[in-house]
Amino acid sequence: MTKERKPVAIPVYQRVEDIPVREVTVAEGNLDKTVVPLYLFSDTGVVDPVAVIDKLRAELSNRCWWLMPEWRDKGLPKEQLSVSSDRLKIEVFNFGTRLDDQEVEDFKAMASIYSQLRGEMEYTTILISDARSKNDYTGEALNGQGYPDARMIKIDPHAREKKPHRVYEVSNFLGTLIHEGAHPYVSGEHDVRILNSWTDEFGWHMSSNALLTPGGFPQSQFVDEPDRTISDYAKFNPGEDFCESVVAAIFAPERLDLGRFNFLDRELGVTGVQMGNNDGIGVVRRSGNKIILPRLSEVAYYVKIMKPIRMAQP
Ligand SMILES: [Zn+2]
Secondary structure (H helix, E strand, O other): OOOOOOOOOOOOOOOHHHOOEEEEOOOOOOOOOOEEEEEEEOOOOOOOHHHHHHHHHHHHHHHOHHHOHHHHOOOOOOEEEEEEOOOOEEEEEEOOOOOOHHHHHHHHHHHHHHHHOOOOOOOOEEEEOOOOOEOOOOOOEOOEEEEHHHOEEEEOHHHHOOOEOOOOOOEHHHHHHHHHHHHHHHOOOOOOHHHHHHHHHOOEEEEEEEEEOOOOOEEEEEEOOHHHOOOOHHHOOHHHHHHHHHHHHHHOHHHOOHHHHHHHHHHHOHHHOOOOOOOOOEEEEEEHHHOOOOOOOOOEEEEEEEEOHHHOOO
């Protein structure tokens, strides 16, 4: 008797138009992450219902990468890597060339490191792009970029080139993963305490004389003692200083300014991180029709927050 092979359906992206939506009032919704707040401007209190739904769909697309045209237009990811420990789960969707063994190991190392650091790893998705883009600070090829609303990191092909990371002692790929994974600690989305104390403790200040970075991005924050930073990239702003320092604290602690190391030890527990043992990290690799695309399985709730037009910010 031969076993019949059941054909696996081709994965299909969810469409934003197919997601059921329902309005709640401020009293019903606690404005947590499951209720999307829509800020609407009107002097009469009346807004076009079509415009409301359009705005909600735009908000959902900001939060869900699979609704974003720039990713959907690439077609299906070539492979998916589900990396998990008892503390976190990261879904990697790869639109570029196939991951090599070292890159898979680097994802395991990232999961292991972030499982050992204090706090929750807020980025749960990593998308590997097939297209190069430019870093706004340096004007050079981008390694990676975080998208806090979508809890996602984008990795560009440049990060996969076999060369050392800016901070050294580590590959560009793993250094980029650790750097990007550190951004939520100082994104200021939920808790500005760490960013504020880093800014104070290491002498970052604003200047009205913004300089243009080589990439053309205005730089308005400057550090008093630039020589204490671990890389040129750390000199752009306190957030980059923090993320570069996390990479150094893990891979080259002896090269990092002691004040910064102590800060990271106090907040994240960097001295407790054990390297090289990824036994507790599980990896499931899928490709082709086995890829499981994410989807919102529930109703998208939203709450309308009306503001008069005269309050609208430019
Ligand atoms: Zn960064």
